[in-house]
Amino acid sequence: xxxxxxxxxxxxxxxxxxxxxxxxxxxxxxxxxxxxxxxxxxxxxxxxxxxxxxxxxxxxxxxxxxxxxxxxxxxxxxxxxxxxxxxxxxxxx
Numbered sequence: 001x002x003x004x005x006x007x008x009x010x011x012x013x014x015x016x017x018x019x020x021x022x023x024x025x026x027x028x029x030x031x032x033x034x035x036x037x038x039x040x041x042x043x044x045x046x047x048x049x050x051x052x053x054x055x056x057x058x059x060x061x062x063x064x065x066x067x068x069x070x071x072x073x074x075x076x077x078x079x080x081x082x083x084x085x086x087x088x089x090x091x092x093x
Contacts, residue, residue: 005088015075015078019070022066022074
């Protein structure tokens with residue numbers, strides 16, 4: 001295995017792990033809102049003085065922004081590196 005292939009293989013492994021960790025964080029965030037939403041709101045209300053609607057909007061916008069970030073930052077580069085590696089192995093054969 002050449003150094004370039006090794007680097008691409010390692011990069012793709014890191015990218016897919018980052019993708020799954022980000023989705024685990026999103027899952028936990030959503031779960032915390034569903035299960036402990038009132039508790040989280042009471043803390044946020046004490047600290048920042050926000051309404052329940054503002055709390056929901058902040059959380060849902062944060063989840064959407066994170067989802068929009070995760071795909072272009074981790075999944076698409078992972079797919080691209082796997083495609084490059086697949087092309088290299090086809091050229092060798």
